[in-house]
Amino acid sequence: xxxxxxxxxxxxxxxxxxxxxxxxxxxxxxxxxxxxxxxxxxxxxxxxxxxxxxxxxxxxxxxxxxxxxxxxxxxxxxxxxxxxxxxxxxxxxxxxxxxxxxxxxxxxxxxxxxxxxxxxxxxxxxxxxxxxxxxxxxxxxxxxxxxxxxxxxxxxxxxxxxxxxxxxxxxxxxxxxxxxxxxxxxxxxxxxxxxxxxxxxxxxxxxxxxxxxxxxxxxxxxxxxxxxxxxxxxxxxxxxxxxxxxxxxxxxxxxxxxxxxxxxxxxxxxxxxxxxxxxxxxxxxxxxxxxxxxxxxxxxxxxxxxxxxxxxxxxxxxxxxxxxxxxxxxxxxxxxxxxxxxxxxxxxxxxxxxxxxxxxxxxxxxxxxxxxxxxxxxxxxxxxxxxxxxxxxxxxxxxxxxxxxxxxxxxxxxxxxxxxxxxxxxxxxxxxxxxxxxxxxxxxxxxxxxxxxxxxxxxxxxxxxxxxxxxxxxxxxxxxxxxxxxxxxxxxxxxxxxxxxxxxxxxxxxxxxxxxxxxxxxxxxxxxxxxxxxxxxxxxxxxxxxxxxxxxxxxxxxxxxxxxxxxxxxxxxxxxxxxxxxxxxxxxxxxxxxxxxxxxxxxxxxxxxxxxxxxxxxxxxxxxxxxxxxxxxxxxxxxxxxxxxxxxxxxxxxxxxxxxxxxxxxxxxxxxxxxxxxxxxxxxxxxxxxxxxxxxxxxxxxxxxxxxxxxxxxxxxxxxxxxxxxxxxxxxxxxxxxxxxxxxxxxxxxxxxxxxxxxxxxxxxxxxxxxxxxxxxxxxxxxxxxxxxxxxxxxxxxxxxxxxxxxxxxxxxxxxxxxxxxxxxxxxxxxxxxxxxxxxxxxxxxxx
Numbered sequence: 021x022x023x024x025x026x027x028x029x030x031x032x033x034x035x036x037x038x039x040x041x042x043x044x045x046x047x048x049x050x051x052x053x054x055x056x057x058x059x060x061x062x063x064x065x066x067x068x069x070x071x072x073x074x075x076x077x078x079x080x081x082x083x084x085x086x087x088x089x090x091x092x093x094x095x096x097x098x099x100x101x102x103x104x105x106x107x108x109x110x111x112x113x114x115x116x117x118x119x120x121x122x123x124x125x126x127x128x129x130x131x132x133x134x135x136x137x138x139x140x141x142x143x144x145x146x147x148x149x150x151x152x153x154x155x156x157x158x159x160x161x162x163x164x165x166x167x168x169x170x171x172x173x174x175x176x177x178x179x180x181x182x183x184x185x186x187x188x189x190x191x192x193x194x195x196x197x198x199x200x201x202x203x204x205x206x207x208x209x210x211x212x213x214x215x216x217x218x219x220x221x222x223x224x225x226x227x228x229x230x231x232x233x234x235x236x237x238x239x240x241x242x243x244x245x246x247x248x249x250x251x252x253x254x255x256x257x258x259x260x261x262x263x264x265x266x267x268x269x270x271x272x273x274x275x276x277x278x279x280x281x282x283x284x285x286x287x288x289x290x291x292x293x294x295x296x297x298x299x300x301x302x303x304x305x306x307x308x309x310x311x312x313x314x315x316x317x318x319x320x321x322x323x324x325x326x327x328x329x330x331x332x333x334x335x336x337x338x339x340x341x342x343x344x345x346x347x348x349x350x351x352x353x354x355x356x357x358x359x360x361x362x363x364x365x366x367x368x369x370x371x372x373x374x375x376x377x378x379x380x381x382x383x384x385x386x387x388x389x390x391x392x393x394x395x396x397x398x399x400x401x402x403x404x405x406x407x408x409x410x411x412x413x414x415x416x417x418x419x420x421x422x423x424x425x426x427x428x429x430x431x432x433x434x435x436x437x438x439x440x441x442x443x444x445x446x447x448x449x450x451x452x453x454x455x456x457x458x459x460x461x462x463x464x465x466x467x468x469x470x471x472x473x474x475x476x477x478x479x480x481x482x483x484x485x486x487x488x489x490x491x492x493x494x495x496x497x498x499x500x501x502x503x504x505x506x507x508x509x510x511x512x513x514x515x516x517x518x519x520x521x522x523x524x525x526x527x528x529x530x531x532x533x534x535x536x537x538x539x540x541x542x543x544x545x546x547x548x549x550x551x552x553x554x555x556x557x558x559x560x561x562x563x564x565x566x567x568x569x570x571x572x573x574x575x576x577x578x579x580x581x582x583x584x585x586x587x588x589x590x591x592x593x594x595x596x597x598x599x600x601x602x603x604x605x606x607x608x609x610x611x612x613x614x615x616x617x618x619x620x621x622x623x624x625x626x627x628x629x630x631x632x633x634x635x636x637x638x639x640x641x642x643x644x645x646x647x648x649x650x651x652x653x654x655x656x657x658x659x660x661x662x663x664x665x666x667x668x669x670x671x672x673x674x675x676x677x678x679x680x681x682x683x684x685x686x687x688x689x690x691x692x693x694x695x696x697x698x699x700x701x702x703x704x705x706x707x708x709x710x711x712x713x714x715x716x717x718x719x720x721x722x723x724x725x726x727x728x729x730x731x732x733x734x735x736x737x738x739x740x741x742x743x744x745x746x747x748x749x750x751x752x753x754x755x756x757x758x759x760x761x762x763x764x765x766x767x768x769x770x771x772x773x774x775x776x777x778x779x780x781x782x783x784x785x786x787x788x789x790x791x792x793x794x795x796x797x798x799x800x801x802x803x804x805x806x807x808x809x810x811x812x813x814x815x816x817x818x819x820x821x822x823x824x825x826x827x828x829x830x831x832x833x834x835x836x837x838x839x840x841x842x843x844x845x846x847x848x849x850x851x852x853x854x855x856x857x858x859x860x861x862x863x864x865x866x867x868x
Contacts, residue, residue, distance in 0.1 A: 035119075035146065035147050035148055035149045035150050035151055036149075036150055036151070036171065037146070037150075037151040037152075037153070037167060037169055037170040037171065038150070038151070038152050038153070038170065038171045038172075038173060039126075039152075039153040039154075039155070039159070039160075039163045039167070039170045039171065039172045039173065040052075040152060040153070040154050040173050040175060041153075041154075041155055041156060041157045041159055041160055041163070041172060041173070041174055041175070042156070042157055042174055042175035042176065042177070042325075043156070043157065043177045043286060043290055043325040044177070044286070044287060044290025044291065045177050045178050045179055045181075045290055045293065045294060046175035046176065046177055046178065047175065047178065048124075048154045048155075048175060049075070049124060049154065051152075052064055052122040052124065052152055052154055053075060053078060053079065055120060055122070055150065055152060056079065056104060056120055056122065057079065057082050057083060057104070058120075059119040059120035059147075059149060059150065060103065060119050061103040061104065061118045061119045061120070062103075062104055062105070062118050062119055062120030062121060062122070062147060063104070063105035063106070063107055063112060063113065063116065063118050063120070063121050063122070064105075064106055064107070064121075064122040064123075064124060065107050065108065065109040065111075065112040065121075065122070065123045065124065065141055065145065066106070066107070066108055066109065066124045066125070067108070067109060067124065067125045067128055067134075067138075068108070068225065068252060069092045069093075069094075069095070069108055069229065070225070070227075070229055070232055070252070071124070072090060072092055072106045072107060072108055073090065073092075073095075073106075073229040073233075075106050076088060076090040076097075076106040079104055079106060083103075083104055085099070086099045086101065086102075087099065087101060087102055087103055087104065088102060088103075088104045088105075088106065089102035089104070089105045089106070090105075090106050090107075091105055091106070091107040091108075091111045091112075091113070092107065092108045092111050093108065093110060093111055093402055093462045093465070094404075094458045094459075094461035094462040094465060094480075095229075095461060095465070095481065096465045096477070105118070109123065109128075109134070109137050109138055109141055110134075110137050112141055112145055114140075114141065114144055114145050117148060118147055118148060119147055119148045119149045119150070120147040120148075120149060120150050120151075120152070121145050121146055121147035121150075121151050121152070122147075122151070122152040122153070122154060123138065123141045123142060123145060123152075123153055123154065123155075124154045124155075125138075125154065125155055125156075126138055126141075126142050126153050126154060126155035126159055127155040127156040127158055127159045127283075127330065129142055129159075129162070129330075129333035129334060130330050130332070130333055130334065131334070132273065132274060132275070132334065132364075132365050133274060133365075133367055133368075134367075135333060135334030135364060136334045136335055136336035136338075136364035136367070138333075139333045139334060139335045139361065140335070140336075140338040142162075142163075142166065142167065142333070143166060143167075144338070153167070153170065156283060156287070156327070157174065157325065157327070157329075158283055158327050158328065158329050158330050159329075159330055160172060160329060161329045161330060161331065162330050162331075162332075162333055162360060165358075165360045166333075166358075166360055166361075177290075177325065178296055179293040179294070179296055179297055179298045179299060180293070180298040180299075181289060181290060181292060181293060181298070181299050181300070181301065181322065181323060182298070182299075182300050182301075182323060183300070183301060183302060183314060183319045183322070183323060184263065184300035184301065184302040185302050185303075186302055186303045186304065186305040186312070186313060187265065187302055187303075187304065187305055188304070188305045189209070189212055189213070189304055192246070192263065192265050192304075193262065193263050194245035194246070195245055195260060195261060195262040195263070196245070196246055196247070196261065196262065196263040196264070196265055197246075197247040197248075197249055197253060197259065197261045197263070197264050197265070197291060197292070198213075198220075198246065198247070198248045198249075198264075198265045198267055198304065199249055199250065199251060199253065199264060199265070199266055199267060199288055200248065200249075200250065200267040200268065201250065201251060201267070201268055201270070201271035201272070202250075203224065203226075203250075205267055205268070206222060206224060206248050206249070206250060207222075207447075207499075209248050209267055209304075210222050210248040210498075210499040211498070211499065211546075213246050213248065213499070214498070214499050214500065217244075217245065217246060219238075219243075219244040219246075219499055219500030220244050220246040220247065220248045220499050220500070221235040221236065221238040221239040221244050221246070221247050221248070221495075221499075221500075222235055222247075222248050222249070222495050222499060223235055223236060223247060223248075223249040223250070223252065223253060224249065224250045224252060225250060225252035226451055226454075226455065227451075227454075227488075227491070228454055228458075228484050228485075228487070228488040228491075229488075230484075230485055230488035230489070230492075231454075231488040231489075231491050231492045231495070234488075234492045235492065235495060236259065238496070238500065239259065239260075240259070240260060243500070244500055247259065247261065248499075251271070251284070251287075251288050253288065253291050259291060259294070260294065261291050261292050261293075261294070261299065262292060262293065262297070262299055262300070263292055263299065263300045263301065263302070264288060264289050264291055264292040264299070264300075264301045264302075265301070265302055265303060265304050266285075266288070266289075266301070266302070266303045266304065266312065267303075267304050267312070268312050269285070269303065269312055269313075269314070275365075281327075282317075282318050282321040282322060282327055282328075283327040283328075285314075285318060285322055286321070286322045286325065286327065289301035289322055301322065302314075331360075332359075332360055332361065332362045333360065333361055333362070334361075334362060334363075334364040334365070335356045335358075335361040335362065335363065335364060336352060336354075336363070336364040336367075337351045337352060337354045340352050340354075340396075342389045342392040342393040342396060343388075343389050343392065344387075344392060345373070345377050345383060345386050345392055345395070346377075348373070348392055348396060349370070349373060349374065349377065352370050352373075353370075368402075368403050368409050368412060369396075369399045369400045369401075370399075371409040371413075372399045372409055372412055372413045372416050373395070373396065373399040375409065375410070375413040376395070376399065376413060376416065376417055376420065379417070382395070382417065382420060385420075385424045386424075391424065394423060394424070395420060395424075397466070398416050398419050398420050398423055399416055401415075401416055401419065401459065401462060401463070402458075402459075402462065404455040404456070404458040404459050404462075405452065405455045405456060405459065406455070415459075419463070423469060427468065427469060427470055427471045428463070428469060428470050428471065429471055430470065430471040430472040430475065430476055433460060433463070433464060433470055433476045433479075434476065434479060436460055437457065437460055437476070437479050437480055437483050440453045440456050440457050440460075440483060440487075441457075441483040441486060441487070443486055443487060443489070443490035444490075446494065447491065447494045447495060447498065450487055450490055450491040450494060451491065453487055454484060454487050454488065454491065457480055457483050457484045457487060458484070460476075460480050461477065461480040461481065461484065464476040464477040464479075464480050465477055527542065527567075537567070537568075537571070538597055538598065538599045539595075539596045539597050539598075539599030539600070539601050539620070540568055540571065540572070540596075540599070540601055540618070540620050540621050540623070540624070541599055541620045542564055564623055565623055565624065565625060568621075568623055568624050568628075569624055569625050569628040572621075572624055572628040572629065572631070572632040573628060573631070573632075575587075575596065575632060575635070576628075576631050576632050576635040579635040579636065579638065579639050580635060582642075584596075584639065586598075587639070589640075589643060589726055591726070591729035592604045592605075592613075592726065592729040592730045594615070594636065594640070600618055601617065601618050601620070601621060601636075602615055602616060602617045602618055602621075602636055603615075603616055603618070604616075604640070604726070604729075604730045605730065606730055606731060609654065610674060610675055610727055610731065611644075611647060611650055611651055611654055611674065611727065613640075613727065613730045615633065615636055615637050615640055617629070617632075617633055617636075643723065643726075644723045644726070644727075645723075646717070646719040646720040646722075646723050647720060647723050647724065647727075649678060649702055649712045649714045649715055649720070650673075650674050650677070650678055650712070650715065650720075650724075652701060652702070653670045653673055653674050653678070653701055653703070653712070654670070654674050656670055656697075656701055657670035657671045657674065662694065662697060663691075663694055665686065665689045665690050665691075665694060666690055666694040666697060666698065668686065669685055669686055669687065669690070669698070669710075670701075672684075672685065672686075673685075673703065673710065673712070677715065677721075677724040677727075677728075677756050677757075678711060678712035678715035678720075678724075679709060679710070679711040679712070679715065679716075679756065679757060679768055680709065680710045680711070681708060681709055681710075682705070682706070682707070682708050682709055682710055685710045687705060687710060702714060704769075704772070706768075706771075706772035706775065706776075707772060707775040707776070707779070707814045708759070708771065708772070708775065708813055708814055709759070709768050709771070709772060711757075711768045711769070711772075713769055715757070716742065716757045716767060716768060716769055717742065718742050721742070721755070721756050721757055724756055725755075725756065728756075742757070742767065743767075743801075744766065744767055744770050744800040744801055744802075745764050745765065745766055745767075745800055745801040745802055745806075746758060746764065746765045747763065747764060747765075748760050748761075748762075748763060748764055748765040749763055759771050759810075761802075761806035761807075761809045761810055762803075762805050762806050762809055763803070763805075763806070764802060764803060764806040766800070766802060766806065766810065770800055771810060773796075774796060774797055774800075774802075774807070774810060775810070775811075775814045777792075777796060778792055778811060778814070778816065778837070779839070781793070782837075782838075782839050787839075788838075789819050789836035789837060789838040790836060790837060790838075791834050791835075791836050791837075792811070792816075792837050794807060811837060814839075814841075815839050815840065815841030816837045816838070816839050817837065817838055817839075817840050818835040818836070818837055819835060819836045819837070819838060820835050821833035821834070821835060821836075
């Protein structure tokens with residue numbers, strides 16, 4: 021029988037309950053800290069570990085570190101006589117006898133992933149003397165419905181928040197925070213600020229408290245004027261921010277990419293203007309984000325703090341029945357019996373539990389309330405690494421193998437921590453190690469999971485601190501530029517006086533690198549500040565024409581000698597040192613593309629540009645020289661003596677790269693003289709195809725693919741060795757020169773070779789059904805279904821052997837084949853049209 025939503029004891033009558041609701045910067049958290057310190061004991065639950073740590077430091081300064089505890093999933097500082105607890109919402113001790121209890125950001129009960137935790141604390145976390153619920157004004161209807169005894173107090177914002185519109189990154193004012201919604205976007209913006217403004221501090225929820233505090237110290241001390249952060253700063257982190265700029269207005273919420281709700285926008289924008297200082301908010305211009313601009317109604321809602329009230333909160337049974345795994349899962353999926361509550365979406369802990377429950381061995385070990393409860397505790401290990409339910413479930417399964425019968429040996433935990441305790445690597449590597457260390461910190465904090473728990477927890481904290489120091493160093497090194505451009509300042513603003521040289525593609529000023537030449541494109545050193553970039557670009561523009569002319573002459577000389585270094589065709593692009601310097605565009609015919617130089621070469625002197633263009637055109641002609649067979653066909657298509665039928669066929673052959681299916685070629689319309697001329701041009705007429713054998717070599721096919729790219733026709737890359745058979749799965753088109761046969765593709769000349777052998781066997785059998793030896797097809801690597809499809813396309817029909825009588829044994833008889841093309845076969849029309857001038861030509865004319 022399903023238990024009630026309020027099955028747990030509601031202790032709301034044991035003390036007054038006050039809901040303090042309002043926008044950001046109303047002093048709600050400060051009030052809660054004051055009330056906490058005014059009581060003999062108490063606890064506050066926060067949405068973020070970072071915020072809990074920040075308030076812990078403040079309360080320690082008031083009450084003393086020996087009487088204040090910090091309790092989060094992966095960090096527990098619990099002095100013996102601690103009376104005031106700062107916790108994350110998940111780690112709040114809901115059954116402790118405390119005089120005061122507060123829940124911060126209670127509106128997160130509407131969050132898909134963690135909402136059920138905040139709803140449970142809203143319903144059941146109570147102080148003996150006083151309970152305080154802090155949150156947005158949108159929570160008021162839910163408080164009235166779910167906590168009817170609560171006194172609701174509204175608080176106005178201390179300062180004014182106003183919209184400042186969209187601004188480019190270069191015009192964002194100092195003391196600003198730029199908010200992005202992915203680590204990649206955070207890094208990109210911080211990198212641009214390093215180049216333009218000298219640097220930025222980086223704050224993300226995935227950072228350890230030590231790294232976050234040191235990054236914030238960079239900003240608060242004024243060493244950098246900009247802070248780039250995720251939306252984690254919206255949850256109460258107090259910073260000296262005057263302007264908040266949104267890099268985008270949409271985020272992935274775990275299910276889909278969606279636009280932020282106005283209340284979410286206000287939560288983040290409210291970080292601007294602390295206490296009595298007014299603040300502004302806006303967006304970044306030029307981010308190429310289709311929704312990076314506030315709507316008028318959103319601006320009004322944020323400035324006036326008017327948002328749609330919450331109508332439901334997510335709920336999940338926080339006291340499930342652990343008598344069996346099935347009962348546990350059923351209780352966790354229980355539907356609430358209040359209209360104000362809705363069942364929480366499947367969180368990762370429940371997803372992991374379901375995956376482990378599918379393992380019979382784990383299910384057999386999890387019997388009895390104690391073991392099921394222990395399994396559920398293991399499944400609730402947070403996915404700090406953000407690898408998803410499947411990967412996290414495998415980690416939890418390995419953890420359960422040690423936990424089901426006892427504790428994890430200390431040496432095993434110490435070894436895992438030691439493997440992660442390495443401060444080398446880049447930012448992403450260090451963040452990954454810190455996330456993994458957080459998993460072991462969480463494991464080590466559990467009272468009955470690890471042998472030598474306190475020692476292992478201390479080791480994990482020390483490793484996290486060392487990794488945090490290394491990560492802070494990497495972030496500062498990457499996103500804060502402390503280099504002073506002594507040379508630039510010494511030489512002054514006259515760019516013409518700067519001595520510019522090129523050494524191995526590096527452009528240097530008096531030995532100092534200012535950028536690189538990639539092909540004929542100059543790229544400024546990314547480490548240069550904005551003021552220096554203008555000077556460096558001016559210097560480069562003054563000296564580049566002469567430098568580029570020298571490079572152009574060197575390339576033209578190398579082309580004349582037939583030894584161009586690092587020059588290659590990539591599709592329709594001509595690249596040098598990986599940089600495009602020219603492109604091919606369609607010309608008068610498919611075989612005569614036109615070379616067009618890139619605009620970057622416009623800085624070349626006219627003479628050097630003309631010489632280079634002529635050298636590149638000659639090189640292109642040589643690169644496409646293997647298309648000579650097609651040029652021969654093109655020339656013949658313009659000769660009048662071939663006749664219109666042959667000329668039309670040759671034009672189609674040229675446009676198709678020298679290979680056509682016989683049914684689309686129109687070869688049956690040719691006279692004997694035209695067929696003879698076709699063979700003299702090197703065209704082979706087979707059972708299914710017309711093709712030029714010399715065009716089936718790797719070099720001509722690669723050149724033909726270039727011409728296809730010029731015409732904007734994507735084609736599969738031909739294999740450099742041109743094997744007999746290629747895999748051709750699904751609807752994938754085969755490369756030029758191959759015939760698709762089911763899941764394989766066969767080279768055209770070999771397909772015709774197989775069909776020629778089949779017709780030879782048929783002729784030897786006097787027209788009777790014959791057995792075709794598949795040895796030749798097998799030697800080519802052709803599978804039986806593909807070989808059978810080729811034969812059917814050519815008009816062969818199989819005659820399957822009769823099955824052996826019941827009880828008889830013997831070898832399986834091979835199928836026999838007869839050539840009897842039907843009207844549906846590709847060869848029918850060709851095989852039934854009598855040649856011009858033949859014995860049946862007159863009869864055919866009468867019949868038609």
